[in-house]
Amino acid sequence: MTEAGFFTRRFGAVPRAGTDAVVLVHGLGLSGRYFVPLARRLAARGAAVLVPDLPGNARSRSVAARAPDVGQLALALAHLRRRLPPAPSLLVANSVGCQVAAAFAAAHPRMVSRLVLVGPALEPGVSAWRQCGRLVLDAPREPFGLLCLAVSDYLVTGPLRCAASFRHALRDSAGAFEAHLARVRAPTLVVRGAGDPLASRAWTRRVARLVGDGRTAEIPGAAHAAHYSAPDALAALIHEFTADGPGGAA
Known part of the structure; x- marks a missing residue:
């Protein structure tokens, strides 16, 4: 279906x-399809889950005349969020989608x-x-599917x-991220x-320290796309994370 002008x-x-609502934010050049295993598990716990193909990507490719930058993708998320009933959302993002989610959360904290x-x-x-070398290292660690x-x-x-x-994301990581x-x-x-060569343990810990209220977790046996290769483990982590205070969604 189409929401906020994109699939x-x-x-x-x-x-x-x-x-x-739970909004799942995909990485660079991808669609939301690789979030489907996680989306189904979160939905089975009662969550309302939305998985967009962001403008310029996959089934939403024609929505944008050229590749949007991180800020424009964050703005698209805001348009999607405004079409939902009034309540803040839980955002789950992967890879470069984390840059989009961070830009969105910084600009729209009440959402x-x-x-x-x-x-x-x-x-x-x-x-x-x-970065490209790390992506090559990650490929054989991921499921063939x-x-x-x-x-x-x-x-x-x-x-x-x-x-x-990729150029937009590199520019964002060097400055705004x-x-x-x-x-x-x-x-x-x-x-x-635990086997992710792109997001090092030191970097993930730094991310958790940078945000106002951050914590870390590691999934054994998974690589960069832990939401795809270990959806049950990630769904359990999200459930525990959202159950310890207001705003529980999964």
Whole structure:
């Protein structure tokens, strides 16, 4: 279905006033399809889950004439959130989607109840070549089904747009990303797969320290896309995280 002008999948309950919706934010050049295993598990716990293809990506490719930057994607999330009943949302983001989620949470603090950052990328100060090398290292650690899905999404989004999105993300990581994190006040859980070569343990701990209320968790046996390879483990972490105070959603 289409929400806020771009394609969005829905799982579980219908969002209603006074109850958090869960919004899952995909990474660079991808669609929300690789979040489906996690979305189904969160929906089974009673959550209303939305999984958009952000403008310029996959099934929302035609929504944007060119690859949007991080700020424009955060603005698109705000448009999506305004179409939901009045209540803050739990955001779960992966990889470069964490930069989008951080920009959104910094600009719209009242729209975010809690934040879950899975394998936050890109790490500031790491060159484009090293980032690409880390991605190559990650590929054999991921399930084959995810690699097929990712290749399909990259082809639909298009290599030129993926390259432009990568440049936007690098620019954001070199400047605005850490500033956005420092303005996040929502309770934040930073998760990494124990085998993730892109989001190092030191970097995830730094992310948790930068936000106003952060904590970390690690999933054994998972790599960069822990939400796909270990959805049950991540759903359990999210449930524990959201159950210890106001704003529980999963």
